[in-house]
Amino acid sequence: MVETIQWTDSGVVMIDQTKLPREITYVTCRGYLEVADAIVTMVIRGAPAIGVAAAMGVAIGALHADPDRMDEEMEGICTVLAGTRPTAVNLFWAIGRMKRLYASLRGRPVEEIRAALVAEAQRVKEEDIEINRSMGRHGAELVPDGKTVLTHCNAGALATAGFGTALGVIRAAVEAGKKIDVFADETRPFLQGARLTAWELQQDGIPTTLITDNMAGWFLRQGRIGCVVVGADRIAANGDVANKVGTYSVAVLAKENGVPFYVAAPVSTLDLTLASGDRIPIEQRPGKEVTEVFGVPVAPEGIAVQNPAFDVTPSRYVTAIITERGVARAPFEESLRRLSQQAELAE
């Protein structure tokens, strides 16, 4: 399996997800501004992967920061990275973690601080893979054997440090011997399903069928889909889930057809400061993502476009939320708070 993001001596190396699967190329970010740009332009995307990138961005920023103005520069670095994308909370979680570590090292020699931040960023990455493995173990049990799993967007190895959240559940179910195949929504406008999920699962030899987003409802109605598994960008205290635009529609259609709808996300995706999903900020992306495909225009010039990158699925459509600590079910206020407190105890 390809590496989504790596810390190397020459910088933070990421596979360029804007070019997949047509070209397998890598981008090397030599400073935090290049990391920020990679997040904004979706060279790297997916809530957990953005978290890892932000942690590495803080670390590489620290390496180049002026030791005499370290506090101000670190503040600036974190502000820039936090401003890249508004919806996925893992970004803010990772930056917060790096900030806390930095604060705890105040007064130590600069080389020690830098080494500690680099090590922490690498730890964020390594932990993410472990978390996904654990999520996979919990989620695999929920996947009906002998049926099709429907997924939306890419919540795979490419959206994380490796293994994946939703695709981690699918991989773990396959590893456990379940005979399943996957239907992947292409996920317009950025085509994460067609370009990334289809490619990832094809490389793993997991049978995968590509469909357009508007076909998902029709296949949910045919009885072939055993469950839906998706990732998440932010989950509110009541279990409302912000995820790639189109997730809400799939959730409604799953419920209408009696198909379980599962969300796989690490505890770092929980934002218990928000009572519901109503106040999760929804990023608007450039209209060109809709009007052009790989630079080819597909709509008349000058047409108005809406391009919200995410939507919010009310928790009443969510059958369960799969985390690395276990599976949360309704009432989510209670189950998510419990999982979140377990995480704090463990830290």
Added chain:
Amino acid sequence: MVETIQWTDSGVVMIDQTKLPREITYVTCRGYLEVADAIVTMVIRGAPAIGVAAAMGVAIGALHADPDRMDEEMEGICTVLAGTRPTAVNLFWAIGRMKRLYASLRGRPVEEIRAALVAEAQRVKEEDIEINRSMGRHGAELVPDGKTVLTHCNAGALATAGFGTALGVIRAAVEAGKKIDVFADETRPFLQGARLTAWELQQDGIPTTLITDNMAGWFLRQGRIGCVVVGADRIAANGDVANKVGTYSVAVLAKENGVPFYVAAPVSTLDLTLASGDRIPIEQRPGKEVTEVFGVPVAPEGIAVQNPAFDVTPSRYVTAIITERGVARAPFEESLRRLSQQAELAE
């Protein structure tokens, strides 16, 4: 407004809908095989437009048929044209109408037969525009003022001989002075919404916003959409509606959010021989429509694809069916039969 299809001395001239809006080019079909090919490759598409094309295809076939083997040739022409696409019933309706006329002229001089068939094909076209105008009058009253109308695919002038079914309702509402704007689903894979609906409405100066299909649910949830209006390819006796894939999803999401869901279609779209939509044949189109956009690959090579061109919306999600004879509501068995009998009386 551009002409979708015209009968000319050099043949049947169609605007090439595979190239819009990037290129405005016309295809001239000089024989019935070229008309059949234009339907298969979607140079012309949309249930009513396919009906007009088929009628003109029969007429142009008759012009070139061997007078000594007229019966066999006409049979072959009709069989080829009927084999082009399976779902839209208007195709079979138009061919049936031409066949009945031909049968009624048996024994007449070949030039008289040919002239009658050509005149009939042109009448099918002219009537279609009148029908759409009438549908527009009935439908305009249902469109809430001051809100947004959501539509899926292209049920516009380009899908008909002119004015459109669903877009005809929108045009009539605008003509009646209603302050509305339109959200157009891009309608993957063929992008009829992005390429055709957005272009048509832009030319008319009707404010239109393009969205991807997977955003429709999210906007239905925001309260901005006053109603959904779509076309239809075939409507069963119980009111189940076959239409462009994705229609079912939009209908479920509209109902879930209390938004009326209207279908605009001529009486020729009714297929009362089918008790329900379960036995409407659903065309599978080539996988390349999903894996390529204007020839640019958007998915890994060798990935499996499903590409049903249509889906069936159960009538319980349909608020009303708008026809040229009036508006049908549940119970649809009764209301549709009544409308259909009115049509027969009038013919």
